Each structure stands twice: as C-alpha cells, then as structure tokens.
Amino acid sequence: MQSKNQTFDLSGTNFVYGDALLLDHNDKGGNDTFTLTGNSSVLYGDSQTMTDTARGGNDVLVANGNLNFLVGDADLMQGASAGGNDSLTTIGDQNFIICDAVQIHGTSTGGNDSCTATGNGNSLFGDAFDMFATSIGGDDTLAASGNGNFLVGDAYDMLVASRGGDDSLSVTGDNNKLFGDAWFMYDTSSGGDDRLTATGTGNVLYGDAQSLFGAASGGADTFVFGSANGTATIADFRASDGDVIELVTAQDAAGAALSWDDLDSNGNGVLDDGDAWVAVGGSTEIDLGALAGGPAGVNVVTVAGVTNLMVDDFLFA
Numbered sequence: 001m002q003s004k005n006q007t008f009d010l011s012g013t014n015f016v017y018g019d020a021l022l023l024d025h026n027d028k029g030g031n032d033t034f035t036l037t038g039n040s041s042v043l044y045g046d047s048q049t050m051t052d053t054a055r056g057g058n059d060v061l062v063a064n065g066n067l068n069f070l071v072g073d074a075d076l077m078q079g080a081s082a083g084g085n086d087s088l089t090t091i092g093d094q095n096f097i098i099c100d101a102v103q104i105h106g107t108s109t110g111g112n113d114s115c116t117a118t119g120n121g122n123s124l125f126g127d128a129f130d131m132f133a134t135s136i137g138g139d140d141t142l143a144a145s146g147n148g149n150f151l152v153g154d155a156y157d158m159l160v161a162s163r164g165g166d167d168s169l170s171v172t173g174d175n176n177k178l179f180g181d182a183w184f185m186y187d188t189s190s191g192g193d194d195r196l197t198a199t200g201t202g203n204v205l206y207g208d209a210q211s212l213f214g215a216a217s218g219g220a221d222t223f224v225f226g227s228a229n230g231t232a233t234i235a236d237f238r239a240s241d242g243d244v245i246e247l248v249t250a251q252d253a254a255g256a257a258l259s260w261d262d263l264d265s266n267g268n269g270v271l272d273d274g275d276a277w278v279a280v281g282g283s284t285e286i287d288l289g290a291l292a293g294g295p296a297g298v299n300v301v302t303v304a305g306v307t308n309l310m311v312d313d314f315l316f317a
Contacts, residue, residue, distance in 0.1 A: 003027070005032060016043050029046035029073070033061075041065070050081040056111065071097075080106060086113045088115045090118070097122070107134050137163065145172045160186075187216060188215045191217065265277070
C-alpha cells in the first residue's frame with residue numbers, strides 16, 4: 001500500500017506519525033512534510049513500526065523550537081525494511097534528531113538522509129539510536145551550527161554485525177563532539193568511511209567511536225582542516241584503518257598551498273619536535289594557524305595519542 005503525501009503545519013506541542021502505526025509487507029510511506037513551531041513535540045516521518053519489506057517515504061521535517069524529538073521514519077525498523085531519504089532540520093536548543101529509526105533490526109537499511117541543527121546542545125544520529133543484527137546505515141550528511149552539539153553518523157550503539165554508512169559530519173561552533181559511526185561499537189560491527197570537519201574551539205572528532213569492543217572495527221576516515229579551523233582534537237586516528245588528515249584551504253605564510261615539506265620542516269620523514277610548527281608529547285599538535293603567519297595556539301589540530309605521523313597520513317588539496 002502506498003501512503004498519501006501529506007503536509008502538517010503544526011504549532012505548540014504535538015505527537016504525530018506521518019502515515020500509520022504500522023507499515024508492513026510492501027507498504028510504502030508517503031513523502032510527507034512537517035513544519036513545526038513549538039517545543040517538546042514528537043514527530044515521526046512514517047510510522048511507529050516498519051517490518052517485512054516496508055519502505056519509508058522521503059520526508060521533510062522542520063522544527064523551530066526547543067526539546068523536540070524528530071525521527072525520519074519509525075520507532076522500530078525490522079525485517080528487511082528500509083528508511084527513506086529524509087531531510088530533518090531543527091532551529092533551537094536541545095533537540096534530538098534520529099534520521100531513520102530509534103531501533104534498527106534484521107537486515108533493515110537506513111536511508112541517505114540530511115540532518116541539520118542550528119542551536120546549542122542538539123543531538124543528531126544519522127540512522128538510529130541502536131543498530132542490531134546485520135542492519136546497515138545509510139550515507140548520511142549531518143551538520144550543526146552552535147555549541148555543545150553531539151553528531152553521530154550512524155547510531156549511539158552498534159551491535160552484532162551492524163554496519164555503518166559512509167557519512168559526512170560538519171560543525172561550526174565550540175565544544176562539539178563528532179562520531180563518524182557510533183558512541184559504542186560491539187561484537188563484529190563495522191564502521192563506514194566517514195568525513196569529519198569542524199570549525200571552532202575545543203571540538204573533538206572520532207572517526208569511528210569512543211569505544212570499540214570485541215571484534216568491532218573502524219573505517220577509513222578523513223579529518224578535514226584548514227588554516228582557520230580553530231582548535232580540534234582527533235581522538236581516534238588510526239593509520240592502520242586508512243585514516244587520513246586532509247588539509248584544504250591550508251596555506252603557508254606566503255599564501256601558498258601547504259605541502260608535506262611545510263609540515264616536516266626538518267626533513268626527517270616524520271612529524272616531531274624538530275619541525276617548526278609541530279609539538280610532540282604523547283600526542284602530535286600541528287599549529288596550522290602559525291604556519292600560515294597567524295598567532296600561535298589559535299588554529300591547532302591535536303592528534304591524540306599518536307606520534308610519528310608520516311606523509312601517507314595526509315592529503316594536501
């Protein structure tokens with residue numbers, strides 16, 4: 001059954017499903033549009049439960065307010081259901097966005113979603129809060145502008161043999177945290193090849209997860225910086241996974257694009273204390289701002305727990 005395309009213009013506090021409580025068999029959710037002005041609402045783009053081979057619609061959810069809870073497809077996706085390619089946007093503080101479903105089970109797959117938050121203290125999840133079994137995350141785009149936001153490319157928890165998508169996460173603001181795949185990864189779950197960008201002060205980037213347990217594995221992630229990205233820490237850089245640091249719009253004091261020779265100024269093949277713009281203790285700090293002729297300590301990338309970075313750990317645009 002194909003659900004109708006519906007438009008919801010909402011204010012105040014609401015609890016709304018875009019299509020039905022249950023989508024099963026070959027049901028397909030409509031391409032619904034939600035526009036909300038208010039606080040503490042709960043909006044689901046499609047249904048409470050999606051099972052069998054049900055498909056979510058390509059929904060658009062926009063909320064202007066605080067403490068709203070937006071879900072692109074359903075509370076539960078199971079069987080071989082699939083999320084739609086949804087667009088979710090919040091403007092305000094302490095909103096919670098899950099681009100597909102709160103829980104994804106079975107062989108269900110997340111859609112390729114776009115989720116954006118403007119404000120402070122918001123939480124964005126590209127696919128689910130929990131992913132189980134052999135579920136697969138979509139290739140999602142998450143972006144936030146503000147302070148203290150929490151961006152996760154796939155799910156808070158990835159368990160069993162779930163697999164993350166190839167996600168793009170970006171923030172502008174201070175003290176934000178980005179996780180390319182999950183907060184925790186368990187069992188044989190595996191991360192996608194994610195791209196993370198942060199501009200501001202005190203941002204922390206994890207390409208995969210804060211903690212990997214069992215045989216969980218990360219993907220080949222790209223951390224993107226320029227000469228004016230502020231201060232950020234890469235918390236889980238692993239060259240063995242294929243992780244790289246990409247330097248875009250990064251330049252030297254003369255305005256020329258950076259090369260490896262600019263970073264490895266002593267020419268010994270690794271970044272160490274002998275390099276002009278590098279400090280090494282238990283971690284490696286690269287002062288891209290000072291290298292570009294700016295003040296020291298303002299635009300610094302810290303690669304936590306990693307030393308002896310080499311040319312293959314970088315991409316130069």
